Amino acid sequence: MKHWREIVDFCISGRIAPGIRSAPPKSLVERFYHEVWNRADESVARDILHPDFRFRASLGPERRGPDGFIDYMRSIHAALADYTCHVDDLITMKHRAAARMTFKGVHRARFFGVEPTGRTITWAGGAFFTTDGARITELWVLGDIDGIKQQLGAPQDTSF
Secondary structure: OHHHHHHHHHHHHOOOOOOOOOOOHHHHHHHHHHHHHOOOOHHHHHHHEEEEEEEEOOOOOOEEHHHHHHHHHHHHHHHEEEEEEEEEEEEEOOOEEEEEEEEEEEEOOOEOOEOOOOOEEEEEEEEEEEEOOOOEEEEEEEEOHHHHHHHHOOOOOOOO
8 A cells, every 4th residue: 555655645746757857848848849840850759758648730630649749740741841840939837838939841742732832831830838847748739820821822721
């Protein structure tokens, strides 16, 4: 019974599990964009995303876990060459962060039903993170989908 008492005390305390490094939200968000998205580093994604990570993007359904996110990331990088995410502004709290973003890439594969144009597209968005003090547990991203469609010449009723 002592083991269960330790688990309950641990959960109530908000401490990080043994062997897991503490990481402030600012550090996690910067790694998420600079290393994971901009370099497509899947090993860093698996390191900083919680096993039960929930990801909701403007493009498509909610994804679960690091592998669900990585599949999504691969699809974006496949459609947009030189894809980058730039953090324009970042606000953090104890276990939360909000970022104002600029996304950019070269349209190289079918995207929103439009064949490759070779054009660079850029759009704005916002990202809202929740962490557990060591990993990112949830992310909700809202991007300017209408702006993407206008730049590609895609019909407004087209989905990702």
